[in-house]
Amino acid sequence: MMKYCLLIMILAGLLRGNAYAQDSIENNLLKLMQQYQAIGLSVAVVKDNKIIYNKSFGYKNPDDKTIVRNTDIFRIASISKSFTATSLMQLVEQGRISLTDEVTRLVGFKVNNPKYPDVPITLEMILSHTSSINDKNGYFTLDAINPEKNPDWARCYNDYKPGEGYQYCNLNFNMAGAILERISGERFDQYVKNHILQPLHLYGGYVVDSLGHDRLVPLYEYNDSTKAFEAAPAAYASPKAKLAGYTRGYSTPVFSPTGGMKISALDLARYMMMHMNYGSSNGVQIISEASSKTMQTKRSDKENYGLALWSTENLINGEKMVGHTGSAYGLYSSMFFQPEKKFGFVVITNGCIPQYKKSMVALLYDVINELYNEMVK
Template sequence: MVTRSIRQFAITGILTLCIFLPGYAQPEKAEAGINALMQQKQVVGLSVAVVKNNKVIYSQAFGLKDLESGTPLDKDHIFRIASISKSFSATSIMQLIEQEKLSLDDDMSKLVGFTIRNPAFPETVITLRHVLSHRSSINDSQGYFTLDAINPDKNPNWAKCYNTYEPGTGYMYCNLNYNMVGTIIEKTSGERFDQYVKHHVLDPLRLYGGYNVNLLDSSRFAAIYEYQVDSARFVFSPGAYASRKEEIDNYQMGYSTPIFSPTGGMKISAGDLAQYMIMHMKKGRHRGQRIMSKQSALLMQAPLPGKENYGLAISTTDKLIAGKTLKGHTGSAYGLYSAMFFHPKEKWGIVVISNGCHPGYTDGFNTVIRQTVELLYNSLIL
């Protein structure tokens, strides 16, 4: 009996010790840290997911789904994830390229059906690659919620959509780029943008989400709030999930696409976004499905020349976690902040989404999102 008790004590001691050793997951530590962070900073809610060895090992939600009812945020609630949405659009383009229906070097004018040329450099072709990598010399100064902004037949100020440098020689992040990409997906595939992404990306990976709010369960939407620094209060953002039913009823294929916001309108949970991230980590394949080729996945992740380290809707950074070079994307809109970053060689990644938090930034990342990523990494990955 004494020997058995000693053995049990020794096993218990080893297990207890393992919890505090590097390399062992410490979810309690992560949760304590996140709860403390939410007390220190202004945060409505946080939903997180952690991937290790290409598998989701942790998924949890903190805070509130909405402030009005005080409903707790659940890990199955979905968010408009903002600019991480661009990678879904780029993934769809890579599929069409693999089918030889498109080329990255195609002329945007031919693809969208009206002239896309920087008036200062009329002989320089603006290509699909330029647009996907934000090297098109196009800007958002005329807006991006309709293609009328850049269409010479619709906007007398169309020339203001272009910067003063030659396409391909400079970088400017531009939402209009990706709303045009959505249009190209429609023109090339013959499917409405939201349906194409559902049928060819979400459904094969068994993910719940989409760009069309009318086809999703609104009870699962996490309300989004913008923090007003001057008044130190959160203001509800109704536009995040606004129905576009009337516009969809009068939809013009190959032109009305910005209604769905290919540049930022995906709605999905943190857990399902993590599953999508795994597909990119595994170079295009997940859950028994080949979504795109290894070559296409690597091309998306490869940063083009320039200090921005941006590829095709996937950026590369060494500024999020010290000593680690990560691939992924951030998002911010309506008060929401999101991040999806992974280390393809070490096979881990982290997704963090907040439906409202203080808008402060540290080294190019929202401070609340950044600190949450660090907590999850230190507790569950390191």
């Protein structure tokens, strides 16, 4: 009997210790939110290939004090690019396209840098931002770069040779989304739903009309002139009106393959685990190990960017992390993992003062390091 009592006392002590540790972490996260005036925050932590922590703080709406819940979903901005690249890697595996295919053939109009007319721009180049294409004409329509639609199309190209330079470009991924539609025959949002979200049992998507509006977290952009946050309702604008005249394989930017995914921190962590495990999660294979490693292999030494995933040693001291960030409409998001050691983090805020540390929004940087030091290290 004495042994059982002793065991119960030990277990109770461990539980109290864990509770105190978690309270300490949460107090530190709240202090960071206060420091950067974050409106809301949602985080998820993966350790030893398991989600060990998921917590949300602050407000969806600071006026009526509606709190952020773990089930709430955010527009995650440029982390969305990895969903587009993952989808295309599925088609590569099926032999329907190749990373070396010319974009001109895949997208259905001429995509060619006029300064280097004999150098083809390939699918791999647009997925790695080495295409020599820029966003000078915008990226909300493919008309921006289509010579048949825009007499100013040449402005979309930089002076360097395709494949030899790097410039982050949203137009690259809106074209990639159009290619996905043309080759698969499925509308972009439906393809991602059918081939990534549903197999992994994730709740999310690109069309707000198909998502629970009570779960959408409003975004707030910080105005440095007025020192105030301003609501950004355009982040969740319905595409319904634009879908009436939708042309599959061309109107694709309506869904924003470059930044339009809406998902919770928890489900984004589950998606992240698929990449962390080189293409599979919980027995579900989304892409092959070879395809996953291809995505994680850098194409640019300058930025360490692969195919919609980049590697960095500047986030956590002594650790090489792989992932992506996102920013739009005041939102800042991050998804980073360590594929060998099987840990990772998702951190999303719906608004904060955008200070920076080592090329990352300081709030995200500090939160990730706090979670690493207290829960993973």
